[in-house]
Amino acid sequence: MKGVVFVIILSLWVFQISPVIAENEAVFSPEGGIKETLLKEMESTTSTLDLAIHEMTSPDLAQGLLKAKQRGVKVRIIADSKQAKIKSSQITSLIHQGVQVKVLGGKGKGVMNHRFAVFDGKRVVTGSCDWSNASEKRNYENLIILRDSEVVSSYQKEFDRLWREKRIIK
Numbered sequence: 001m002k003g004v005v006f007v008i009i010l011s012l013w014v015f016q017i018s019p020v021i022a023e024n025e026a027v028f029s030p031e032g033g034i035k036e037t038l039l040k041e042m043e044s045t046t047s048t049l050d051l052a053i054h055e056m057t058s059p060d061l062a063q064g065l066l067k068a069k070q071r072g073v074k075v076r077i078i079a080d081s082k083q084a085k086i087k088s089s090q091i092t093s094l095i096h097q098g099v100q101v102k103v104l105g106g107k108g109k110g111v112m113n114h115r116f117a118v119f120d121g122k123r124v125v126t127g128s129c130d131w132s133n134a135s136e137k138r139n140y141e142n143l144i145i146l147r148d149s150e151v152v153s154s155y156q157k158e159f160d161r162l163w164r165e166k167r168i169i170k
Contacts, residue, residue: 062090
């Protein structure tokens with residue numbers, strides 16, 4: 001009986017001091033499923049989707065953002081001011097369809113070079129990939145999904161800081 005009590009107490013102690021480990025996930029391209037992963041994350045989002053992106057040229061990913069918005073998800077995008085003006089950019093189309101977008105240039109001649117999204121304040125996707133067809137089909141890219149609440153909070157704070165940024169270029 002004492003052995004059973006010891007095991008129970010030891011188990012409770014171990015669970016009390018061991019950190020909860022969030023499951024992270026890594027995805028690689030070309031053709032490794034980055035686009036499908038992003039679409040799946042968008043489909044499971046219920047309240048907010050904050051995207052900071054350098055380049056957005058994928059019609060499929062833009063459509064995923066619009067579907068999220070139509071379901072009532074609050075979608076906000078910060079994109080690079082120069083990349084948003086290129087012919088293949090989906091940013092202008094998203095703006096015309098009512099998505100909240102800010103375009104931001106870096107300091108001096110810098111660029112808005114982030115590539116991350118915060119889903120429902122609970123998950124972050126980040127990595128080397130732009131939201132483009134080239135990132136899925138031709139480039140060697142990576143995407144990681146992070147679920148650690150402290151890390152997600154850091155990304156959310158960075159997005160919110162950028163959203164308040166005064167150096168907006170239209």
